[in-house]
Amino acid sequence: MGRLLNGAALPLALGLGLLALVPALTRAGELDLSVDLRAVSSNATDTRLEGALGKPRYDSGQDGLRLGYLRLGYRGDLSPTLHFTLEAVGYGDHDVNPIDLTELYLEWRPIPSSAWRSRLKLGAFYPEISLENRMRGWRSPYTLSYSAINTWVGEELRTIGAEYSLDWLGLAHGHGFEFSTSAAAFGWNDTAGTVIATRGWGLNDRQSTLFGRFANVGGPLGSRTLFYDDLDKRAGYTLGASLRYRGLLELRGLHYNNRANLADGSDRIQDYTWDTYFDSLGARWTPSEQLTVIGQWLHGRTYFDTTAPINAWSYQSRFLLASWLQQRWRYSVRVDEFDLQQTSCNFCSVATGIGFWFGDDGHALTLAVQRSLSEHWNLALEGLTVTSTTPMRNFLGIDTSQRERQLQLSLRYDR
Amino acid sequence: MNNRCAALLACVTACTVLALPRTAAAGGTLAVSISGAAGEPIAGAVVIAEPLQPVARTHSAQKAVAVMDQHNLMFVPDVLVVMTGTAVDFPNSDQVRHQVYSFSPAKKFELALYAGRAHAPIVFDKPGLVTLGCNIHDNMLGYIWVTDSPWFARTAADGRLQLHELPPGDYTVHIWHALLNETGAQLEQRISIADNQSGTASFRLSRPLRAPTHNHGADGKWADY
Numbered sequence: 001m002g003r004l005l006n007g008a009a010l011p012l013a014l015g016l017g018l019l020a021l022v023p024a025l026t027r028a029g030e031l032d033l034s035v036d037l038r039a040v041s042s043n044a045t046d047t048r049l050e051g052a053l054g055k056p057r058y059d060s061g062q063d064g065l066r067l068g069y070l071r072l073g074y075r076g077d078l079s080p081t082l083h084f085t086l087e088a089v090g091y092g093d094h095d096v097n098p099i100d101l102t103e104l105y106l107e108w109r110p111i112p113s114s115a116w117r118s119r120l121k122l123g124a125f126y127p128e129i130s131l132e133n134r135m136r137g138w139r140s141p142y143t144l145s146y147s148a149i150n151t152w153v154g155e156e157l158r159t160i161g162a163e164y165s166l167d168w169l170g171l172a173h174g175h176g177f178e179f180s181t182s183a184a185a186f187g188w189n190d191t192a193g194t195v196i197a198t199r200g201w202g203l204n205d206r207q208s209t210l211f212g213r214f215a216n217v218g219g220p221l222g223s224r225t226l227f228y229d230d231l232d233k234r235a236g237y238t239l240g241a242s243l244r245y246r247g248l249l250e251l252r253g254l255h256y257n258n259r260a261n262l263a264d265g266s267d268r269i270q271d272y273t274w275d276t277y278f279d280s281l282g283a284r285w286t287p288s289e290q291l292t293v294i295g296q297w298l299h300g301r302t303y304f305d306t307t308a309p310i311n312a313w314s315y316q317s318r319f320l321l322a323s324w325l326q327q328r329w330r331y332s333v334r335v336d337e338f339d340l341q342q343t344s345c346n347f348c349s350v351a352t353g354i355g356f357w358f359g360d361d362g363h364a365l366t367l368a369v370q371r372s373l374s375e376h377w378n379l380a381l382e383g384l385t386v387t388s389t390t391p392m393r394n395f396l397g398i399d400t401s402q403r404e405r406q407l408q409l410s411l412r413y414d415r
Numbered sequence: 416m417n418n419r420c421a422a423l424l425a426c427v428t429a430c431t432v433l434a435l436p437r438t439a440a441a442g443g444t445l446a447v448s449i450s451g452a453a454g455e456p457i458a459g460a461v462v463i464a465e466p467l468q469p470v471a472r473t474h475s476a477q478k479a480v481a482v483m484d485q486h487n488l489m490f491v492p493d494v495l496v497v498m499t500g501t502a503v504d505f506p507n508s509d510q511v512r513h514q515v516y517s518f519s520p521a522k523k524f525e526l527a528l529y530a531g532r533a534h535a536p537i538v539f540d541k542p543g544l545v546t547l548g549c550n551i552h553d554n555m556l557g558y559i560w561v562t563d564s565p566w567f568a569r570t571a572a573d574g575r576l577q578l579h580e581l582p583p584g585d586y587t588v589h590i591w592h593a594l595l596n597e598t599g600a601q602l603e604q605r606i607s608i609a610d611n612q613s614g615t616a617s618f619r620l621s622r623p624l625r626a627p628t629h630n631h632g633a634d635g636k637w638a639d640y
Contacts, residue, residue: 030511246628
């Protein structure tokens with residue numbers, strides 16, 4: 001019963017939160033809608049979403065027309081300084097709910113009366129880590145597929161909790177610099193680490209939803225990993241800082257630690273705690289109206305199980321993206337490198353039927369061309385090549401080394 | 416971008432027109448040129464001529480409502496110059512809402528989150544530089560220069576401008592630019608204007624301007640993440 005209540009607590013809290021927002025929804029707010037239709041050609045192995053280990057979003061069995069996403073966003077205010085944001089998305093890929101939430105939070109954002117400003121977020125939101133996901137709905141204006149780092153953030157690192165930020169608005173005070181610091185405490189975080197440890201890195205734009213699922217390796221979608229579960233009643237935290245120079249350069253750093261108690265996994269629901277932490281550094285350089293360059297690096301560890309030797313993984317990834325905006329055209333190229341190494345294992349023996357340690361080592365090249373057709377319509381063509389060696393593919397009986405290619409043509413409408 | 420340029424041009428023109436004689440009244444003309452550290456013309460610089468003694472103003476006080484628009488997550492124009500006492504309207508031409516504020520000593524104000532034309536114009540009743548921000552979009556930055564003098568304008572693309580109808584007397588000519596990277600005496604000059612005579616003032620900056628910021632295609636689909 002307690003476990004059931006625990007599982008229902010999050011949906012219940014969010015449901016009540018939504019209910020409380022209904023009166024405000026009738027006031028003037030910003031409602032926006034996006035539809036993204038894709039024509040896809042891929043030679044990739046079965047996708048990670050469907051219980052396999054394909055790196056791109058689509059596999060070779062999904063060639064043809066696909067729904068990239070259907071998205072609904074709403075921003076409203078409960079008072080002049082108290083705003084709320086709701087983001088809902090549907091991917092048409094048989095997740096638990098056809099439309100589900102990706103973000104839902106309140107933000108207190110007082111109007112500055114000096115160069116210092118406090119902000120407070122409460123709810124489900126992304127930590128301030130990505131420098132490429134700049135569009136509403138945490139989408140990227142540069143490429144269809146996100147970098148490996150931010151694909152992982154979208155898959156299992158959304159935080160549910162409270163974040164306090166302190167900004168120094170130097171620009172409005174006659175200086176060249178601005179900086180922000182933030183600290184967040186969050187719950188429902190104990191499964192974070194499952195995806196990176198058992199699937200390795202991916203490159204896609206499919207953000208997990210608050211009540212959605214992510215198939216276990218070898219299992220169908222809907223059968224497995226419950227995201228945003230809390231098993232240990234212990235809050236995790238993030239500490240972040242950013243520095244901006246006149247809108248030309250932005251540096252960001254974030255430390256994440258879910259502080260999971262490894263002893264609190266649940267065999268009954270096959271949900272387990274993963275003690276996960278990482279550091280990320282990123283820079284975005286925008287020297288001209290046309291050019292944007294983004295680089296990001298992330299390194300971390302995750303641990304699982306309490307039986308010695310405790311299973312441990314070390315992972316890191318980095319990418320460099322350059323994007324050139326020429327009137328209605330945008331050209332982007334991104335290079336990703338990633339690796340994952342299991343550094344300790346208590347199940348990797350022939351006796352258990354697993355004669356290898358987990359790992360993932362590879363790189364990716366993404367080329368994208370976009371054309372803004374009008375204020376509301378956008379056309380994008382993207383080619384993605386991912387080369388990787390992933391021992392977990394032994395589970396699926398396929399070669400551990402794969403070169404996967406995916407071509408996507410996207411027609412997007414935003415209103 | 417085209418809209419921004421058009422609006423900027425309209426403002427530069429408007430600001431210049433405000434400084435032009437409304438009649439063929441007597442008065443001197445001041446020609447100003449500003450060049451950068453490498454000799455390049457400095458466009459968009461604010462030039463204000465302040466009389467050092469009481470003068471008989473041939474200009475009528477500026478009463479028209481000035482406009483500081485918001486378009487594609489930018490203030491348009493980026494810099495607006497108005498006389499003290501001028502009302503400034505802040506329409507929002509974006510599809511997203513803005514929350515305009517300033518905590519500059521010359522004018523502290525805030526406009527609650529709005530779209531379209533939801534607020535009455537704000538009267539700027541104290542001279543000085545007012546820096547504008549948007550509490551929702553921290554990258555938005557704009558300026559309003561409020562001056563007691565009716566003789567002001569912004570330099571054209573060739574770094575030059577002319578102020579007309581200046582009564583005879585002594586003036587301090589100040590220059591300012593949003594990307595200025597220096598302070599000091601080189602930013603102002605004292606000049607004398609004789610009746611029906613022309614004066615000139617040339618400025619040369621000692622340091623390059625700061626690099627301009629861009630919005631890189633940002634529009635209402637972008638958000639602060």
